[in-house]
Amino acid sequence: MIRLFSLFLTLSCFSILTAMSAPGDRHIAIETRRTALVIRVDKDQNPTIVHLGQRLTRPDEYARIPGNSKRGEDYTGLYNSVYTPAGSRNLLEPAIQVTHADGNPSLDLRYVRHESKSAGDGVVLTTVYLKDPQYPFDVTLYYKTYQDDDVIEQWSTIRHTEKKNVTLHKYASANLYIPAQNYYLTHFHGDWAREMNPSEVPLTEGLKVLDTKLGTRADLFQPPSFLVALNQPAQEDQGEVLAGTLAWSGNYQIAFEVDPLHNLRLMAGINPYASAYTLAPGKEFTTPAFLFTYSATGKGTASRSLHRWARKFRIPQGQGNRLTLLNNWEATYFDFNEEKLTALFKDGRKLGVDLFLLDDGWFGNKYPRNDDRAGLGDWQENVKKLPHGLGYLVNQAESTGIKFGIWLEPEMVSPKSELYEKHPDWVLKLPNRQEYYFRNQLVLDLSNPKVQDFVYGIVDDMMTKNPTLGYIKWDCNAVIYNAFSATNPNPSHLYVEYVQGLYTVLDRLRVKYPKLPMMLCSGGGGRVDYGALRYFTEFWPSDNTDGLERIFIQWNYSNFFPAIATCNHVTDWGKQPIKFRTDVAMMGKLGYDIVVSKLDEKELQFSQEALKTYERVKEVIWQGDLYRLASPYSGDVASLMYVSEARDRAIWFTYLTSSRYRAGSQAPIRLKGLDPAKNYTIRELNVYPGTKSFINDTSTTFSGNYLMTVGFNPNADANRTSVVLEVTEAK
Ligand code: DGJ
Numbered sequence: 097m098i099r100l101f102s103l104f105l106t107l108s109c110f111s112i113l114t115a116m117s118a119p120g121d122r123h124i125a126i127e128t129r130r131t132a133l134v135i136r137v138d139k140d141q142n143p144t145i146v147h148l149g150q151r152l153t154r155p156d157e158y159a160r161i162p163g164n165s166k167r168g169e170d171y172t173g174l175y176n177s178v179y180t181p182a183g184s185r186n187l188l189e190p191a192i193q194v195t196h197a198d199g200n201p202s203l204d205l206r207y208v209r210h211e212s213k214s215a216g217d218g219v220v221l222t223t224v225y226l227k228d229p230q231y232p233f234d235v236t237l238y239y240k241t242y243q244d245d246d247v248i249e250q251w252s253t254i255r256h257t258e259k260k261n262v263t264l265h266k267y268a269s270a271n272l273y274i275p276a277q278n279y280y281l282t283h284f285h286g287d288w289a290r291e292m293n294p295s296e297v298p299l300t301e302g303l304k305v306l307d308t309k310l311g312t313r314a315d316l317f318q319p320p321s322f323l324v325a326l327n328q329p330a331q332e333d334q335g336e337v338l339a340g341t342l343a344w345s346g347n348y349q350i351a352f353e354v355d356p357l358h359n360l361r362l363m364a365g366i367n368p369y370a371s372a373y374t375l376a377p378g379k380e381f382t383t384p385a386f387l388f389t390y391s392a393t394g395k396g397t398a399s400r401s402l403h404r405w406a407r408k409f410r411i412p413q414g415q416g417n418r419l420t421l422l423n424n425w426e427a428t429y430f431d432f433n434e435e436k437l438t439a440l441f442k443d444g445r446k447l448g449v450d451l452f453l454l455d456d457g458w459f460g461n462k463y464p465r466n467d468d469r470a471g472l473g474d475w476q477e478n479v480k481k482l483p484h485g486l487g488y489l490v491n492q493a494e495s496t497g498i499k500f501g502i503w504l505e506p507e508m509v510s511p512k513s514e515l516y517e518k519h520p521d522w523v524l525k526l527p528n529r530q531e532y533y534f535r536n537q538l539v540l541d542l543s544n545p546k547v548q549d550f551v552y553g554i555v556d557d558m559m560t561k562n563p564t565l566g567y568i569k570w571d572c573n574a575v576i577y578n579a580f581s582a583t584n585p586n587p588s589h590l591y592v593e594y595v596q597g598l599y600t601v602l603d604r605l606r607v608k609y610p611k612l613p614m615m616l617c618s619g620g621g622g623r624v625d626y627g628a629l630r631y632f633t634e635f636w637p638s639d640n641t642d643g644l645e646r647i648f649i650q651w652n653y654s655n656f657f658p659a660i661a662t663c664n665h666v667t668d669w670g671k672q673p674i675k676f677r678t679d680v681a682m683m684g685k686l687g688y689d690i691v692v693s694k695l696d697e698k699e700l701q702f703s704q705e706a707l708k709t710y711e712r713v714k715e716v717i718w719q720g721d722l723y724r725l726a727s728p729y730s731g732d733v734a735s736l737m738y739v740s741e742a743r744d745r746a747i748w749f750t751y752l753t754s755s756r757y758r759a760g761s762q763a764p765i766r767l768k769g770l771d772p773a774k775n776y777t778i779r780e781l782n783v784y785p786g787t788k789s790f791i792n793d794t795s796t797t798f799s800g801n802y803l804m805t806v807g808f809n810p811n812a813d814a815n816r817t818s819v820v821l822e823v824t825e826a827k
Pocket residue numbers: 425455456503571573617618619620636638639
């Protein structure tokens with residue numbers, strides 16, 4: 097809901113440097129159900145942020161909020177600018193920096209007008225128009241508010257009608273301002289198979305920057321998702337937390353600056369690194385969106401808001417179905433043929449999955465893809481391995497009773513490939529330099545429309561020839577080394593136009609194939625962001641599928657991404673029993689990457705039953721609200737539960753994460769999210785064949801009040817390393 101009002105307070109004086117609201121100031125309140133972002137526009141049309149936090153019940157009181165939180169002097173009037181322009185009076189990190197057509201390196205941005213309108217059911221779009229008083233240069237700020245989910249999506253467009261080109265040096269998506277006593281940033285970092293390690297650090301005066309310059313596979317070291325807790329370190333159910341994430345699959349920069357007034361400034365957007373953008377007169381540049389949610393009740397609420405928003409508004413079929421699958425990557429690597437594969441289809445059927453996913457290694461003839469050194473780009477079936485082609489495999493799988501899906505890495509090229517031989521100018525590489533390879537491969541130049549057509553054609557041809565193909569795993573294993581395009585007239589547009597080119601291809605594919613399930617993979621979790629997740633039904637969090645490691649990885653992704661989109665496969669990584677690995681994989685979209693024929697009788701029986709159980713309970717895991725109960729970082733166990741919207745069903749997972757003597761869930765764990773007035777029964781799921789559970793007495797009921805006040809001990813310990821419980825309303 098948006099409210100604009102002018103206020104006439106009894107203030108005697110006003111200047112641009114004064115923090116208080118003054119007569120004639122206007123306030124633009126950008127609100128969701130619980131949150132408000134309030135912009136103040138003064139008499140000189142300077143737009144500043146005066147509030148980001150809980151929505152006030154009396155909107156007229158936004159005018160009482162002191163600007164800059166009244167801590168002292170702002171020498172510029174810009175510390176809390178809605179979009180800090182560089183070059184004139186700014187002293188801090190800008191949101192935008194430009195050089196005008198006449199060489200003037202400064203920008204001033206004043207409020208022109210704003211409007212708000214409905215952008216769908218429960219969605220409001222507020223648009224704030226700003227312009228430079230001296231130059232025909234405009235910035236428009238967009239704030240899309242998702243009312244029920246408390247999520248704000250923010251981006252900007254930049255346009256001018258100067259006589260010649262303008263250079264954009266920096267062009268952020270969002271600029272926020274948050275006053276508090278202290279700030280604790282949780283950011284995530286890692287590498288291949290070590291994704292999403294959290295670090296919580298206090299922010300002190302000055303800048304802290306999260307960024308990537310990797311181009312593709314951009315999140316390999318650091319994803320564009322973070323938490324900022326105000327006043328105290330982030331807690332699960334208490335305290336103020338802002339969860340933010342940039343919807344962009346390329347280079348990004350998120351800068352946190354504690355200013356001289358000890359307020360937090362935040363600038364998030366495309367990384368200005370090597371990305372000066374030449375904007376022609378009359379053209380518009382649109383930044384990617386920055387998404388955030390503010391919670392006054394800890395990071396648990398923030399996660400649930402993002403999950404609900406993502407399922408409803410972002411991820412394709414976020415409220416729909418997903419297919420369980422058997423993947424052959426770890427079962428065969430590159431070593432397979434038709435016979436082996438058709439046997440695996442039967443294994444998949446026996447196991448009880450919906451789909452078989454053929455991974456890397458099925459293509460290339462002149463340079464067969466028998467290892468990771470050749471063949472990328474030559475997307476024709478290898479005639480030795482697959483003499484009857486993909487159509488035959490699709491039919492074979494379907495006649496076995498499961499669907500067939502396939503792995504692709506369409507953005508990449510092997511130096512040993514026919515594609516490279518035919519189109520060397522389609523490859524990102526530098527003149528006069530040796531080629532550097534990441535996983536023995538190079539990146540195609542997606543800023544080139546011809547390359548975009550080629551990449552689109554890979555999927556389109558495949559779908560045209562095999563219309564019942566049921567799934568695509570879209571991989572991306574290399575970062576951008578040798579960042580140079582032979583055909584792009586603006587070399588410094590490459591990083592930006594690569595991602596735009598990728599999105600153009602994906603847009604076209606989604607128009608033609610709106611329902612095709614697609615997995616976003618990037619050598620593990622090198623590309624997990626809500627820019628790409630506009631197109632993909634699910635993502636691959638990590639190649640690390642060790643059950644224990646995976647608890648931590650999934651735990652951290654769960655801050656931002658919902659279970660329905662999180663692909664978890666049971667594999668042979670790790671030393672844990674299959675029950676443990678299956679229980680862990682069930683906390684999301686379940687799949688397998690094992691040799692089914694090597695399972696012993698009990699393991700197979702367990703897996704078959706687990707898949708049936710999953711079919712019965714998946715709706716609660718996928719669409720329910722996630723409550724993290726016990727963190728693996730602070731005790732012997734990790735515990736979390738998904739609760740249905742009606743609060744009549746919950747699936748509760750607990751794992752032993754410590755190997756110390758007598759480690760375990762020593763005491764009851766308090767549940768969350770239930771209805772205190774309802775009564776529930778508790779029953780154990782995924783009980784291993786030949787063992788008995790003591791939690792199977794469905795005649796005993798517990799009130800939600802009891803379970804959330806006293807709790808229940810799932811008795812996870814060295815003998816019961818993972819426990820899955822179903823909590824059901826007793827009617
Ligand atoms: C990296 C992916 O993360 C793996 O799952 C697998 O598909 C390999 N690439 C294949 O090369």
